[in-house]
Each structure stands twice: as C-alpha cells, then as structure tokens.
Amino acid sequence: MxxxxxxxxxxxxxxxxxxxxxxxxxxxxxxxxxxxxxxxxxxxxxxxxxxxxxxxxxxxxxxxxxxxxxxxxxxxxxxxxxxxxxxxxxxxxxxxxxxxxxxxxxxxxxxxxxxxxxxxxxxxxRPRIIRMSGIAGKTPWECAAAMKPELVEPKYEAVNSSAWVIMNAYEEFIGGVESMKKFKKVMTPLGWSATGRLDGLVGLTNGIIRDERVFHIDDPNWLSMYNEQGSPYYCPKFYTILKLTTFPIVIFEAQSKKAWVDAKPDVVITEAQERLRLQGWTALHPALSTTIRAWIMRGFLEGGLRRAKSVEVEFLGYALEVLDWGSRVWKDVPKDDCGAIFQRTFIRGVRSLHIRALMEAHGQDPGPDSKFPIEDILEEADDILREMREHDPRPNDGSAYDPGFISSFYIYPAAQAISMKAYYHGQMAPRCHPDTDAAIDHLRKSGNFYIEAADMYPEDDENHAYFLNCGVQNLFRCGTPLRETLAILKRIRLAIPKMKRIWGSSALFKEGRDEGLNRALMMEKEALDQIKKGNFTLDDLGMPEWKD
Structure with a gap:
C-alpha cells in the first residue's frame, strides 16, 4: 500500500x-x-x-x-x-x-x-478553563440576573454595570449548550441519523466572544460530548482540527455545511472564492461560519484545557486571517448574505481573544527571545484601539443604546487593549537597569495605562478593581506622591463591595484576585496610620520604609 x-x-x-x-x-x-x-x-x-x-x-x-x-x-x-x-x-x-x-x-x-x-x-x-458553575445563585450570571429589576429602574445608569455584559453572554452561551445537549443520535432503517438543531457552535462562540468569563461546565457529561471519539459520527478527517471539539453536533455541523475544518487559511481563502462563484452565498455563508467558529473553539479550548497557549494563538490567528481577508474583499456584501462573522463587532471579539492568548503565550515563554515577542502584543493593542477610534458604534446624539452590546464589543475590547499596553511596559521595565530613568518611565506608563483600562470598566466589574490595583502598585514603585496613591487605594476599597455583588465567585477570584486587593486595603490602612503618626505627609513620594 x-x-x-x-x-x-x-x-x-x-x-x-x-x-x-x-x-x-x-x-x-x-x-x-x-x-x-x-x-x-x-x-x-x-x-x-x-x-x-x-x-x-x-x-x-x-x-x-x-x-x-x-x-x-x-x-x-x-x-x-x-x-x-x-x-x-x-x-x-x-x-x-x-x-x-x-x-x-x-x-x-x-x-x-x-x-x-x-x-x-x-x-x-492557574485554574483551568474546565470549571463547574458553582453553588446555585452564586455564579456571575445568576447574580447579575438577580440585579435586573434594579438595573431597569430609570434612576439607575444601566450602562455602568457589568451585569448586562455577563447576562447577554450567558444567554448566547447557554443557547449553544442547550443545542448541544438536545442533539441526539438515532438509528433508522437506513443507518445512523441525528435529530436536533445544528447551531451549537454559534451560541457557544457568540457567548465566549461577548465575555469569555461565561464559559463553564455544569454537566458531568459535558466533556464526553466534546470528546465523542467513539461516536458513529467520528471521522478522522474532521477530528484533525476538532481534536477537543469532536462532539457529534460539531461534526455534523461541519459535514452538513461542508466546512473546511481540516484546511489552513490559504486553502479556505482560495476555495471559498470558487465555491461562491459556483454555489453562491447560500452555500458559502454557513461553511465559512462553521469553519471560523470551529477554529475559535479549538483555540479557546486548547488554551484553556491544556494550557497550550501557542496552539490557541495559532488557531485564533487562522480565524483572524480569513476574517480580515473576507471583511476587505466583501466589505460591501450585505450581512444577510455573508453572515455575522464579517461584522466589525465579531472580528473585534476574536481579536480580544487573540491578544489575551498572545499575552499568556508570552507569559509561558517570557524574555527577549520569546516566540511571542512582547512587541507583537503592543502592536496588536494599538491596532485594536486604532480600529475602534475609526468605528465607534456608540451613538453621538444622546439616544439610548444596548449597554451590554456596546460594552462587549467596544468598551471591554478597548479596555483590554489598553491593559495590554500596560502589560507591555510592565514587562519592559525589568529589562532596563533598575532605578534608571528608562525603568521608571516604563513603570509609570504601565501604571497609568492600567488606571486608564480600569476607568473604562464599570465599577462593579472585577477588572475595574483588579486593574486599579495593578496600576497603583506600579505607580507606587516609581515614586508617585502618597496623595495620588491613596486616592487610587480608596477607589479600590469603594469598588470591592460593588464588584462582589456579581463577581464574588469567578475564575479570577479562584486565581487569587482578592489576595491582591486585600493587600491594597492593608496598604491604604498602613499609609493612613503612618500619616496620622506624622511619619509621612501626603506629598511624600512612595513609602520605601516605615518609620517607627
């Protein structure tokens, strides 16, 4: 043979x-x-x-x-x-x-x-992305749903709550999960067949793109549905790319919609144009959507389940390559024809996943010789911010808008991109000689970018307090006056109760989020005590050593 x-x-x-x-x-x-x-x-x-x-x-x-x-x-x-x-x-x-x-x-x-x-x-x-939903009523989406009656009150400034973001993400994600669970294998006189809806990938990916923190596993059979290798639907060709997403519904979506799940972007781009010419958008639209979403899920799960961040960067990169190409070539094609994947909001959501994966891949392979250079993170962050400045979806006439949608696809991606600029400068500071102007400049820029990112999030989002803390620590290290340090520490203290209403139990919480925030509270208390004793004034720079 x-x-x-x-x-x-x-x-x-x-x-x-x-x-x-x-x-x-x-x-x-x-x-x-x-x-x-x-x-x-x-x-x-x-x-x-x-x-x-x-x-x-x-x-x-x-x-x-x-x-x-x-x-x-x-x-x-x-x-x-x-x-x-x-x-x-x-x-x-x-x-x-x-x-x-x-x-x-x-x-x-x-x-x-x-x-x-x-x-x-x-x-x-770090806790892996496999996580059960937790005690009933304590998940962020359940806490957010419990707040909904007060969120719709006229006196409540609705846009200033992360509840809308996680509620909307949950609705999308759980819709995909339900489609997956309802998908059934049945034996007919003609062989194996299937019943149920073939839109599980759409809901899962839409939810993750809106806010990846929505991902959770609340069914002991969840993973087995993803790893159904023994299924009569198992097909090695599709398993190539869907290694971690080979539950029957995805394989059937791929087969029924003729997706390119075993091809690289260059092949997809070449063959998509030919398929459009021969079969039109009715055939091409679902095939491209399934291909892109399968890549997103493969990358997301590889990065989360196996901590294979390089693989996550690779597959999210595949998705972006085709999305960027298609959004240019078909920029005038109506959404009803080409589908949601070529909309700016969808692409922006994938970029947010990609830059986060890029940062974590750099964390696994740090240093100047990293396979994932820190400069690439800065460049991608600047690209995201540049694109959003050119296409701000928020109305400028004072009219109302969906706060969850705007937050998911504008405010949060912008905040994340700014935090990546902070990460860049924070990583660059140790590469300079300690206590030099260059090192201090990087620390100051890092701190200021973290504060800027925090300011974009609602006060009740955990990232608001988290990035405030990242910022104040770096600013403190480069000699910021105590007056400014205490002002930021006070903001953290005031934000924590609001944050815990929704994000009291989250993945970031499991990673030790509150340990850092508690240190910030202790830092504020100690600073105020020392000022009260007359050991320091509000105009002093930092707190190198406490006086007796």
Whole structure:
C-alpha cells in the first residue's frame, strides 16, 4: 500500500518536535497524522511515546537524578499537555525544577530556565478553563440576573454595570449548550441519523466572544460530548482540527455545511472564492461560519484545557486571517448574505481573544527571545484601539443604546487593549537597569495605562478593581506622591463591595484576585496610620520604609 504523503510529513514534523522535547506539539502532529492515515501502526506507537516521554522524564527526575532541573521541567511540560482536569500534577514538577536550580550565581542559561520554569509554575497553578458553575445563585450570571429589576429602574445608569455584559453572554452561551445537549443520535432503517438543531457552535462562540468569563461546565457529561471519539459520527478527517471539539453536533455541523475544518487559511481563502462563484452565498455563508467558529473553539479550548497557549494563538490567528481577508474583499456584501462573522463587532471579539492568548503565550515563554515577542502584543493593542477610534458604534446624539452590546464589543475590547499596553511596559521595565530613568518611565506608563483600562470598566466589574490595583502598585514603585496613591487605594476599597455583588465567585477570584486587593486595603490602612503618626505627609513620594 502506498504511503500517505501527508501523514508521513506530519509524522516527520512530530518527530522533530519530539527530539526537541516539545511534547505537546509532537502529540498534536502525531494525532494529525493518524487522522490522515488511521491504519498506520507506527503513528500510534509514536503518539504512545508521548505518554512514555512523561514516564521517562518522571523516572529520570525522581529516581535517577532528582536534582536534574531539566528532567523535572520535561516532566512538567508533558504533564501539562496530558492533563485536562483542574488538579494539575505539573505544579509539583515545576516547583521541583525551580528548586533544582542554583540559589545564587546563576549563569545566563540558568536565569532563562528560572524564568521559563516560574512561568510554567504560575500557569499550572492557574485554574483551568474546565470549571463547574458553582453553588446555585452564586455564579456571575445568576447574580447579575438577580440585579435586573434594579438595573431597569430609570434612576439607575444601566450602562455602568457589568451585569448586562455577563447576562447577554450567558444567554448566547447557554443557547449553544442547550443545542448541544438536545442533539441526539438515532438509528433508522437506513443507518445512523441525528435529530436536533445544528447551531451549537454559534451560541457557544457568540457567548465566549461577548465575555469569555461565561464559559463553564455544569454537566458531568459535558466533556464526553466534546470528546465523542467513539461516536458513529467520528471521522478522522474532521477530528484533525476538532481534536477537543469532536462532539457529534460539531461534526455534523461541519459535514452538513461542508466546512473546511481540516484546511489552513490559504486553502479556505482560495476555495471559498470558487465555491461562491459556483454555489453562491447560500452555500458559502454557513461553511465559512462553521469553519471560523470551529477554529475559535479549538483555540479557546486548547488554551484553556491544556494550557497550550501557542496552539490557541495559532488557531485564533487562522480565524483572524480569513476574517480580515473576507471583511476587505466583501466589505460591501450585505450581512444577510455573508453572515455575522464579517461584522466589525465579531472580528473585534476574536481579536480580544487573540491578544489575551498572545499575552499568556508570552507569559509561558517570557524574555527577549520569546516566540511571542512582547512587541507583537503592543502592536496588536494599538491596532485594536486604532480600529475602534475609526468605528465607534456608540451613538453621538444622546439616544439610548444596548449597554451590554456596546460594552462587549467596544468598551471591554478597548479596555483590554489598553491593559495590554500596560502589560507591555510592565514587562519592559525589568529589562532596563533598575532605578534608571528608562525603568521608571516604563513603570509609570504601565501604571497609568492600567488606571486608564480600569476607568473604562464599570465599577462593579472585577477588572475595574483588579486593574486599579495593578496600576497603583506600579505607580507606587516609581515614586508617585502618597496623595495620588491613596486616592487610587480608596477607589479600590469603594469598588470591592460593588464588584462582589456579581463577581464574588469567578475564575479570577479562584486565581487569587482578592489576595491582591486585600493587600491594597492593608496598604491604604498602613499609609493612613503612618500619616496620622506624622511619619509621612501626603506629598511624600512612595513609602520605601516605615518609620517607627
């Protein structure tokens, strides 16, 4: 039997990643090769070696040489990719890798390792995107819904609440979930068939784009629906791209709408034009929508479930490449023909997901030699802000508008882009010599951008208090007068009760959000105490050391 050329190419790519000990990418390539040639036993053996890599690394790290930092790091990397539960065993391995490095006089290579291992540990400790909805009535969307009667009161300035954002996102997301749950496999005299609506991807992606914090799992069978590899609908061709989203409804959507889920953007762009010429928008519109949304879900879930941020950047990048191309080529085509995916708001939502993934990918691979340069984050943030200045959707005649829609597709993306500029300057400061004008300038810019981002969010959004805290910490470090520091700390204190009405239990809360906010409250109290004692005045710069 002739060798499958594409499978052989993917196998070689997997081998290269494996040799480089990039086990996550190796596993992906072997899986893609199997999708091309499911009869090749060698491919299965190679993919099995991925698990063997974890076993070998564990043996090397724990038994043969427990002080070998790289072995612990390899074990952690493999465990990261193999783990889809919230209890990530790589936390211990990353910590062991750090502990195995010298405590002082590190070489440049060891300093780089310490940065990589620290980033790996931080990511491993972060709660994964798999999360149950929590106690009834305590989720952000349920808390927001409980506030709705007061939000519609004329005296309430509705736009100033994050409740609208999360409520609208939840309605979209849960609609997709319900479509997924109602999708059923049935046996007919002609074989397997399906009943239910084929719009699960639309609801899921619309909800995530409106506010990704809406993603949650409240059904123990949720993941099995995503990983229905044993389904009679399982098709290796579609599994290539939908590795983490192979629940039957997506496969059926892809098949029924003839989506390009196994193609790269250049192929989609070429073939889409030909399909439009031959079959028109009726055929092209659903195919493109399913393709784009499948890429979004693949990236989002890879980044969340496996912490594979590089993969998330890649697939969200695929979506943006086609979206940017289509929005230019078909800019005059009515929405009813080309669909919602080429609207500015949809593209803006995908850009917000992409820049967040880019920032987290940089966090996993930090430093000047990162595969995800910090300069790319700044450039994308500036592009987002430039596009929104040119196309502000808010009416300028004082007329009413949907606060949830405007927040999801204008205010929040703008705030996030500004926070990314803050992140850029915060990352650049340590690259300068400490206490130099350049380092202080980066810290000051970082702090000011964080404050600007916080000001765009409603006071009851957790990001408002969170970014205020990020900002005040950086401003404090560069010598801001206590008067200004205390003014920001007071704003944090006043915002916390409002925030907790909706966001008392959220993913950011689980990541330790309130620990940082509590430190800010302690910082305010201590500063006021010291001023009262006469040790400092409001005009003093920072608080380097408290006086007795």
């Amino acid at each position: 002739a060798e499958n050329v594409k499978a052989a190419q993917l196998k070689e790519e997997g081998n290269k990643f494996y040799v480089q000990q990039d086990y996550a990418q190796a596993h992906t390539k072997y899986t893609e090769a199997i999708a091309e040639d499911a009869t090749n036993a060698v491919l299965y053996a190679n993919r099995a070696a991925y698990q063997q890599a974890a076993d070998d690394a564990e043996k090397k790290a724990t038994k043969l040489d427990p002080c070998y930092a790289k072995a612990w790091a390899r074990l952690a990397t493999a465990q990261d990719a193999l783990t889809v539960s919230e209890n990530n065993p790589s936390v211990n391995a990353w910590q062991k890798a750090l502990d195995s490095l010298p405590k002082e006089n590190l070489t440049p290579a060891e300093l780089k390792q310490r940065g990589q291992y620290s980033a790996g540990l931080k990511a491993a400790k």
